[in-house]
Structures are given as C-alpha cells and as structure tokens.
Amino acid sequence: xxxxEIKQISIREYLGQMxxxxxxxYGYYGMYHCPFRSDHNASFKVDYNxxxxxxxxxxxxxxxxxxxxxxxxxxxxxxxxxxxxxTVKRTNDCIYQxxxxxxxxxxxxxxxxxxxxxxxxxxxxNHPKLIQWxxxxxxxxxxxxxxxxxxxxxxxxxxxxxxxxxxxxGGYELSSPPDFKGCIAPKDxxxxxxxSNTCLVFEGFWDFLSYLTIQKIGKTKHDVTVLNSVANxxxxxxxxxxxxxxxxxxxxxxxxxxxxxxIKSANCNVYNRSxxxxxxxxxxxxxxxxxxxxxxxxxxxxxx
Numbered sequence: 001x002x003x004x005e006i007k008q009i010s011i012r013e014y015l016g017q018m019x020x021x022x023x024x025x026y027g028y029y030g031m032y033h034c035p036f037r038s039d040h041n042a043s044f045k046v047d048y049n050x051x052x053x054x055x056x057x058x059x060x061x062x063x064x065x066x067x068x069x070x071x072x073x074x075x076x077x078x079x080x081x082x083x084x085x086x087t088v089k090r091t092n093d094c095i096y097q098x099x100x101x102x103x104x105x106x107x108x109x110x111x112x113x114x115x116x117x118x119x120x121x122x123x124x125x126n127h128p129k130l131i132q133w134x135x136x137x138x139x140x141x142x143x144x145x146x147x148x149x150x151x152x153x154x155x156x157x158x159x160x161x162x163x164x165x166x167x168x169x170g171g172y173e174l175s176s177p178p179d180f181k182g183c184i185a186p187k188d189x190x191x192x193x194x195x196s197n198t199c200l201v202f203e204g205f206w207d208f209l210s211y212l213t214i215q216k217i218g219k220t221k222h223d224v225t226v227l228n229s230v231a232n233x234x235x236x237x238x239x240x241x242x243x244x245x246x247x248x249x250x251x252x253x254x255x256x257x258x259x260x261x262x263i264k265s266a267n268c269n270v271y272n273r274s275x276x277x278x279x280x281x282x283x284x285x286x287x288x289x290x291x292x293x294x295x296x297x298x299x300x301x302x303x304x
Contacts, residue, residue, distance in 0.1 A: 001084045007063045011046050018185045037234040073229045121152040133177045138287045139209045165205035173228045189236050192224040199223040199243040203250045207283040230259040246270045251282045
C-alpha cells in the first residue's frame with residue numbers, strides 16, 4: 001500500500017476498532033478522551049474530513065501514522081508496516097498459524113478485541129516457538145508462565161498466537177519472535193501490589209521479568225508498575241504518588257528519560273536505575289548482553 005493510501009486510513013474507524021468513540025460530535029469532527037494520557041475533558045480532536053488528530057492537552061497532532069507512533073511508542077517505519085497490514089503490530093514473519101496445543105482455557109472473546117482480533121483461548125506457554133522466544137530473552141520458562149500466558153486470537157485473516165501479559169483493564173500486551181510487539185485492547189498499565197512504600201517501574205514486561213531473573217527471585221516484595229509503553233506514564237501517576245520511593249528501570253532513550261523526569265516531577269524520591277545499564281537499550285538487553293551500537297560520526301578530511 002502506498003504511503004498516501006495509508007494516511008487515508010480512517011482515524012475514526014481505527015479508534016472505533018479499539019472501542020474508542022467520541023464523547024461529543026460536531027458534524028465534521030469529534031472530541032475524544034485522549035487515548036495515550038489521562039484526559040477527563042475530552043480534549044482529543046479528530047477531524048473526519050482531513051483525517052488528522054490534535055491533542056489540545058499536549059499540542060501534539062498529525063496523521064494516523066503519527067497516532068500509531070504515539071500510541072505504541074514505535075518508529076515511523078514500524079507504524080507504516082502495522083497500518084499496511086491493516087492490523088496493529090502484525091507482520092507476516094512474526095505471527096504464527098494457530099495450533100491447538102495442550103489444555104486450553106476458553107474465554108469470552110467479546111470482551112477482548114483489537115482491530116477485529118478476538119481472543120479464543122488462553123493457556124500456559126507451551127508452543128515450541130514461543131518457548132524458544134522465552135529462552136532467547138534469557139528468561140526461565142517457569143518464571144514467564146508465572147506472569148504470562150500463551151494467547152490465541154483470531155481475525156478475518158486467520159488464527160494467531162503470541163505471549164501475552166495482562167494489564168489492569170483486562171487487555172493483553174503481545175510479544176512473539178522476531179521482535180513483534182502488539183496489544184489486544186484495552187491498553188493500560190499493569191500494577192502488582194505488595195502493600196509496599198516502594199514501587200519499581202518498568203517499561204515492558206520483558207524488563208520486569210529480567211529484573212526478577214537478575215535478582216534470582218520469583219516475585220518482589222515491592223509494588224510494581226509495568227507501563228506497557230511510556231505513552232502510559234500519565235496513567236500510572238496516581239498509583240506512583242502513593243509511594244515514598246520509586247525506582248525506574250526504563251529504556252535508555254529519549255522517551256524513557258522523559259518518562260523518568262515526569263515521574264520525578266510527582267515524587268522527589270525517584271531513583272533512575274537505567275544508569276546501571278547505560279550501555280544497553282533496556283534491562284532485557286542488559287540481561288542478554290546485547291549492547292547498544294553507537295553511531296560515531298565520521299570526521300571530514302582537513303583541507304590543506
């Protein structure tokens with residue numbers, strides 16, 4: 001699909017497929033609650049004619065590509081690829097055909113849908129390709145099964161499955177090789193409460209599992225917040241404010257550092273632990289020994 005055609009994909013329909021609808025409609029545009037931050041005033045505008053969006057709370061806006069980038073914290077090329085396949089975060093080389101493996105737990109598919117994806121079964125991780133994916137992440141399978149499930153879902157194209165991590169609203173973050181990231185709505189943070197005054201903050205569930213692996217524990221005595229995307233940091237603020245100390249384990253990139261600074265603005269006792277793995281993109285890369293590749297600018301020859 002050409003880039004111009006991708007930009008014509010309806011933002012209104014895109015949001016509707018995630019069960020997001022306008023609070024108020026004014027003919028050619030609608031006002032929504034912002035999908036990537038806490039918003040009680042419905043300050044997210046979608047112009048149906050121009051097919052663009054604008055968030056009055058942050059003064060951000062753009063095309064549907066910009067929206068996918070913001071929602072999923074992904075690159076321009078990744079957003080284009082998602083939209084080109086007409087299913088968010090789905091690519092032909094990273095989602096596998098459905099197989100009935102082991103004992104499955106049936107669930108109500110009507111409660112879980114995302115871009116016409118419907119969950120059909122939820123079961124322990126037991127497919128060989130997903131088990132291998134867990135091993136490549138250097139996570140013990142028993143630990144992964146303690147917090148994750150093998151989620152099978154279907155859409156008009158067929159049946160698929162991924163490793164799923166449940167969020168606080170019943171949606172699932174999805175992951176499968178070779179680096180697929182996805183979501184079954186509703187998208188939200190995941191919190192684990194241990195009645196502690198200390199909270200650990202992670203960007204994704206692989207980082208959380210990496211922390212447990214490094215510490216050689218199955219669970220932490222502290223509370224945990226997994227953002228499931230730094231775009232969700234505002235959703236976590238109320239929970240984080242109830243803690244005396246916060247330790248952040250976010251990615252070593254601009255988005256991760258900005259999220260840390262935002263958390264610091266709400267709590268003075270915030271400790272940025274990403275400095276402990278500064279040579280790595282994130283905590284899971286640190287666990288895997290996968291260092292960042294730094295681009296060193298080439299020096300120009302000096303004229304004589």
